[in-house]
Amino acid sequence: MKKAYFLQSFLLLLGTLFAWFTVYTDFNRFYNIYHSLTRIQNCIVPNPITTPCFYGAFAFLGAFIWSLYILRTSNEKKIKHQKFLSIFLIGGTIFAWFNLSIEIYNFYAQKVGSKLSCSGVATDNIFTTACFIGSMIFLVSLITALTIYRKNKNKKNDT
Numbered sequence: 001m002k003k004a005y006f007l008q009s010f011l012l013l014l015g016t017l018f019a020w021f022t023v024y025t026d027f028n029r030f031y032n033i034y035h036s037l038t039r040i041q042n043c044i045v046p047n048p049i050t051t052p053c054f055y056g057a058f059a060f061l062g063a064f065i066w067s068l069y070i071l072r073t074s075n076e077k078k079i080k081h082q083k084f085l086s087i088f089l090i091g092g093t094i095f096a097w098f099n100l101s102i103e104i105y106n107f108y109a110q111k112v113g114s115k116l117s118c119s120g121v122a123t124d125n126i127f128t129t130a131c132f133i134g135s136m137i138f139l140v141s142l143i144t145a146l147t148i149y150r151k152n153k154n155k156k157n158d159t
Contacts, residue, residue, distance in 0.1 A: 001151065005071050008144045012064035015137040019057035022130040023048055026119050045120035052099040052118060056134050059092040063141065079156060082149045089142040096135040103131050 026048035031037060033045055040047050048054050063085060070081045103118050107126050116122055117129040126132060 001148075001155075004144070004148045004151070005067070008141065008148060009064065009067040009071060011137065011141045011144055012060060012067050015060040015134065015141060016057070016064045018130075018137065019053060019060045019134055022053050022119065022134070023057045026051065026053065029120075046118070048119075052095070053130055053134065056092070056096055056099075056138075059088075059095070060134075060137075063088060063092065079149070079152045082145065082152060086142070086145040086149050089138065089145050093135070093138040093142045096131070096138045100129075100131045100135045103129065 027037065030043075030045055030048055034043065037047070037049075040050060066081070066085050066088070070078055070085065073081060099118065104126055107115050107117075107123075115124070117126075118131050119129075121129075123129055
């Protein structure tokens, strides 16, 4: 069972690193264009603070820290915290897939010209965007968390 907890933490670390790398890249691109981090209106490239990826990065970081806490906690508290982490990941997954669905709609609604991801980067394939990859990492992390919670709950009921 300890391997499953490490897998959960690894997936959330992967999501955290990916999301923060994306946010860093977005901030770097934005600053190179506008030489400001506070500008929000009249921007061709959106300010990263206004993008879902920025908030998803915080969600990944929080979930990763929580998973590390679960790794170190006693067995009695693991089930309770695993349940709450799973609920948190349900919310994060819904947030990620909702934003991806908006991006997919905007991607296919635009008939002509270059199509943009939510970061303002031109893309030809919706499946290579940061939103899609982040949504998939959230989903896999959620499935892992729910599997761990279910196994722990079943193990507790057996004793």
